[in-house]
Amino acid sequence: MQSPDAPQGVGLSRRNFMGKSALLGASLALAPALLAACSEQPKTDGTAGSQTPPPAKGTASMKTRKLGKLEVSELGAGCMSISANYGPPADKKQGIQVLRTAHDNGVRFFDTAEVYGPHTSEELVGEALAPFRDHVIIASKFGFDVEAGKGGLNSRPEHIRKVVEGSLKRLRTDRIDLYYQHRVDPNVPIEEVAGVIKDLIQQGKVLHFGLSEANAQTIRRAHAVLPVAAVQTEYSFMERDVEKNGVLATCEELGIGFVPWGPVGMGYLTGKITASTPFDPQKDLRSGFDRFSPAAIAANKPIVDLLAQFAAKESITPAQLSLAWLLAQKPFIVPIPGTRNPAHLSENLAAVTVQLTPADLQELDTAFAKLKVHGGRMNAAQMKIVQS
Template sequence: MAAVKTIKLGSQGFEVSAQGLGCMSMSAFYGSPKPEPDMIALIHHAVNSGITFLDTSDIYGPHTNEILLGKALKGIRDRVQLATKFGVYFEGGKGNIRGDPAYVRAACEGSLKRLDVDCIDLYYQHRIDTRVPIEVTIGELKKLVEEGKVKYIGLSEASASTIRRAHAVHPITAVQLEWSLWSRDVEEEIIPTCRELGIGIVSYSPLGRGFFSVGPKLVENLSNDDARKNLPRFQPENLEYNTKIFDRVNEIAQRKGCTPSQLALAWVHHQGDDVCPIPGTTKLENLRQNIGALSVKLTLEEMAELQSIATSEKVKGERYTPDVPTWKDSETPPLSSWKAA
């Protein structure tokens, strides 16, 4: 297997493996938590294979995924680029969002303790608090950088205008967003904004939450406690249409001599050297397949063919249920309103 190359994220000198590892599904949301020793072994295998950019969040578990990462990093911290996130918390059975300075600081201290590290390489605001001017949140993150607790700042699910305002306070190194063959609305405004400002792009769910691995079989085999069961794109009335997209991707993959998941992942890799997809998995075989996607080369004709298969008009269903905020809900008040408060 060829060595995994590194790429630069953003304009501040942050280097990561060209593909990362999303760690969420090891602990949360996609069914029961997986056995800790197995997940630590998987993380070690990823790092030894050159996949050194690891992604977690304090809400995964909550907290248990960061604790898992902390254990896995023992003895290999210097070989890893570690990203975590803050901003979402559960209370009274529902998700809440905070981006005020006191919360930012407390969240960072909590993550440092659970991860058992002195510094977080890339610290994202996971979702945008629409009550707090983005300048205020980034101002506190800037202090954490100055104190050496955080190296680089990121945003997740932020609109183009929010990204611009944040970047004016302190350089944003990366924006994490859902970008895959069937989630392409970010291409209109957010991707061009990141590129104009020299901000790296981290693509989560690049395999359509596993759909581009096995197609509709995925939905048949989801456990009752898997959050994907409720996603609009996996509901019967939408799945029928979306399966046609998978079938076409699968046809091209067979022609190419790769798996459909490798083809879908290769499509993301071919978007540019400023893009790092972070597919998650809990299985060693899937990890190997994902790494194999780095060797799949696509021609301009194949890229065009794939893009014509999965246009936004052909994909049925929203990315999330209506109660989950995304970049479309990320505008914050002007800074002047905070000062006046």
């Protein structure tokens, strides 16, 4: 039997899976004005996932992985969707409880950004994690001109030095464990950005450097100035560009961790989203994404059906299968599913007990190769500033 952390994932025992422990996760994203990220279960009336057993206390099932030299839990928690971009913000008490429950069940990696809200996600994370700040890894992001209110990019050195202070204050901490450039700024050489982060690391305000949606060449250029700990880009069973454009291979070559946002297809791979599912254009970023048009949702149903059929055979859920598939791809991959729903949290984190065999992976990939993915992953304006 191979280790669950082996490059092609593995192990056995999924049949009695549903009785095992679980937890939360989350994903990445962008400004409501311009970009997007994280994935979470779709918002429902609260009944979805209600058959999933409550998570058991303890961390026995949650292992760790490395993002560069940074050790984190094998599943992280994407915090965007609690406060913004997936409908109205969740109740503050509920958001805090979800994040603390995630911690109680072994999650030690929490992902946020100044643009989420803006600012409210960092404030929530700061308050929720304050009691155990020294025992968790907090990732945040810079790179949008939030103060200008237009969602434009801004990675000028003076801007980075300014906004890091605001993030530190909102997060109630003296250092950010992993600080990502949220989107590559074409007006600022990546070498300058890396140089500023190197200065912040020397000052102790930042511990590790990350990039989000950067292409392979940019990753190499940044890494030559300052080791990049992690790259964050959309990656899921249905969205596999990073396998083709050199990003995942570059991370593996350079020893850089990879953090997939949208690991459950921003909720689509759960099977709970249909062509008639409404998305508020004012509050839900998915409303403007090509793949969330009614036509694309309907056309991509065979992908959802494939996951649902395989998951049913193994007595797991499509969301759990989607996360387990990612974990099985490479040992340096750390998905960050996001949710505000306690039942979905439990469902997501139970995925760490699912061990797909090489035969399972081959079966899934052979079936997927016969299907076509319809619709671009974001809209045209957003894709212009996505480097991968």
